Amino acid sequence: MGVLKGAMTVRRYAVLGEVPDDFRVRYADALADHAFRDPPASAAGEERSGWCRIDNLLETDFSDLNRWLFNQYLVAALRTDKKVLPAKLFRAHLDRRLAEWCHQHGRNRAPSGVRQEIREQLEIEMFARTLPRVQVVEWVWNLVDGWVAFHNTSDSANDRFVKLFRETFGLELAPFSPLDFLADDPDLAAALEAKGISDYRRPHREDA
Amino acid sequence: MNGNPALPHLSAEFFVWLWFASEREGGTMDLGEAGICDVWVDERISFRAPDEDRVRAVVTGENSSTAAEALAALASGKVVRDVQLHLRREEREYALTLRGVHLDLAGAKLPPHEAEGDDGLLYERMFLYEDLWFVIGALYRRFARERTSARWADEILPAIRAWAAGELADGDGSG
Incomplete structure (x- = not known):
C-alpha cells in the first residue's frame, strides 16, 4: 500500500x-x-x-x-x-546463566556487577541472532x-x-x-x- | 502551503459541516471551481471528547450518517475525530477517511487505473491524488465561507443543532 x-x-x-x-x-x-x-x-x-x-x-x-x-x-x-529481544525468552536465558554462575561459584546470588556483565553478554549474543x-x-x-x-x-x-x-x-x-x-x-x-x-x-x- | 497553524477545532468543525451539508443537500454539492460533486458520509464516524484525542464512540454501518447514535454523540458535545467519505467528481469515485487536525487521508481508495509501467502508474495515481485533494480543498473553502458568514450563527448553527437533535425539517438551514 x-x-x-x-x-x-x-x-x-x-x-x-x-x-x-x-x-x-x-x-x-x-x-x-x-x-x-x-x-x-x-x-x-x-x-x-x-x-x-x-x-x-x-x-x-x-x-x-x-x-x-x-x-x-x-x-x-x-x-x-x-x-x-523477546522479553520472556531473554529472561529465561538470563535466569539460567545466573543459576549456572551461582552453582559454579557456590553462591546463592550473583553480585550486581556480575549480573550486569552476564546481562550485557547475553544481549550481545541474542541481538546477533535476532532479525530486526x-x-x-x-x-x-x-x-x-x-x-x-x-x-x-x-x-x-x-x-x-x-x-x-x-x-x-x-x-x-x-x-x-x-x-x-x-x-x-x-x-x-x-x-x-x-x-x-x-x-x-x-x-x-x-x-x- | 506555508506553515499555517493547524487549528484543531476547525478540522473537527469541517467534519461536522461535511456531514451536515451532505445530508442537507442530498449528497450533491456545487463546489464552484470543482464543479458538481457527490459527497456523502460512508460507513464510519468516530468521536472523541473535546479535550482528548482518544476515540470515545464509533458509529459504523450503511446508515451511519443518519444513525441516532451518531447524532446523539454530536448533540451531547462529542467532537468528530474522523469521518469516512465517498466522493464522486465527474466519473471518478473516491472512498477515504479524513482524520485529525492535518486532514490526514486514511485508506483512500482511488478510482480504477490501468497505466502501464511504474512511471505511468505513478503519474496516474498522483493525478488522482491531486484531484481528490482538490475536491477536499473545494469543500473546505465552501465550509470556510459558510463558517465565516453571518448565516452561520443565524441559520446554519441552529439548523445543525436541530438536526443533531433529530428535529430538522425539510429546508431548514439550506445552503
Missing part, C-alpha cells in the same frame, strides 16, 4: 524553502549520504533509519536518477529497523508545487521522517494546515482563524 499500489494513507506536508537549481546532483548525493545502512549483526536494539528506493527496501543506490526522480516527483522510502523489525514508508515530493505526501500517519514515523528530511535536504517540512486551502484568499483565512468553537448542543432554555 503506498505510492504505486493500494489504498493511500497519507499525511501531507508543505516544504518550506526553495529547491536548488542543481538539485539532481545535490539530492542524489544527499539521499546517498542518508541512505539506510545495515548495522553490525551484533548491534544492540537502537532504532536505525535511512532512505531506500521504493522498488526494493534493500536498494539504497541513488546514483541513477531514473530510479527516484520522475518528472517533478521525487520518490523514495523511509526504512526503519529496530531489533527487539522493518518498517518501510514510501513518500513522494512534488518538487514543483512544494508538497510531500508521507504514506503513514503515525506521529512517531512522521517525527522520524521530518527529522531525516531536514538532515538530508536542509529543508523544513510543515504539516498541512487546512488554512493552506485558503492561501488565495487571506481575508477568508484570517476570518476563519478568528472563529472559535461551535457548540452543537441545544442551548438550555431559561423558561423550560
